[in-house]
Amino acid sequence: MALDSKIPSGPMEEKWSKHKMDSKLINPANKRKFTVLVVGSGLAGGAAAATLSELGYNVKCFCYQDSPRRAHSIAAQGGINAAKNYQNDGDSVQRLFYDTIKGGDFRSREANVRRLAEVSVNNNDQCDSQGVP
Ligand SMILES: Cc1cc2nc3c(=O)[nH]c(=O)nc-3n(C[C@H](O)[C@H](O)[C@H](O)COP(=O)(O)OP(=O)(O)OC[C@H]3O[C@@H](n4cnc5c(N)ncnc54)[C@H](O)[C@@H]3O)c2cc1C
Known part of the structure; x- marks a missing residue:
């Protein structure tokens, strides 16, 4: 039996942003x-x-x-990597994506790791504002 991980279709760099754009909006009044x-x-x-x-x-x-x-x-406790790209870092989403795939011994789902790299900066900022030490 093949598991369906429901990874969106399309090229790697566009999968999740396309999925986000394709998703229907929900009226705030209907959310409850x-x-x-x-x-x-x-x-x-x-x-x-x-x-x-x-x-x-x-x-x-x-x-x-x-x-x-x-x-x-x-x-x-060690911190979370994000493609912050501080000056002279030479960091990028693609670089973090590649490093993370390699660090995971090439066993991770590529599309999900790509998404992780894309949202890493916002994710770090969100954890910070939620009080994550
Ligand atoms: C010792 C250690 C050190 C780490 N250090 C780092 C680090 O420095 N930097 C870093 O980026 N990452 C680190 N990681 C990895 C990181 O902590 C995890 O990838 C991340 O916390 C996973 O978060 P999560 O919310 O997806 O899962 P989790 O934090 O594992 O939460 C999943 C939750 O779901 C619950 N659950 C599972 N099944 C059920 C069920 N059927 N019903 C109800 N509840 C269920 C579990 O009990 C758990 O509470 C470390 C991990 C460990 C163990």
Whole structure:
């Protein structure tokens, strides 16, 4: 059985931005009519739950540990790479994409890693404003 990871179609650099543009907009007044279930309360689940509820959706965030904070996310301490491209760094989305694929022994899903590299800067800024140490 082949699993369908539902990765958007199109060229690598455009997959996720195209998917974002193709997605239908939801009127703010209708957002409260949707209940979103988030499974897991690490940084990904926690951030998704907080962001979606701020947008007006009803959100239920589930975890199965003694505390919602008991996730891998609480163990990470070394920082997160982002293609910030400070002066003279020579950094870029493509470079972070390549380094991350290589660092993952070429076992990661390329489209998802590309997306990670694309959103890395905003993601770091968001974690910072959420108080992630
Ligand atoms: C020791 C350690 C150090 C790390 N250091 C770094 C670092 O320095 N920099 C870095 O960028 N990354 C680091 N990482 C990796 C990083 O922490 C993870 O990639 C990231 O936190 C994953 O976040 P997440 O929200 O996707 O998953 P998680 O934080 O793992 O959260 C997933 C949550 O889902 C819950 N869950 C799973 N299945 C279910 C279910 N069926 N029902 C309910 N809940 C469920 C889990 O219990 C967990 O709470 C480190 C990881 C570890 C373990």
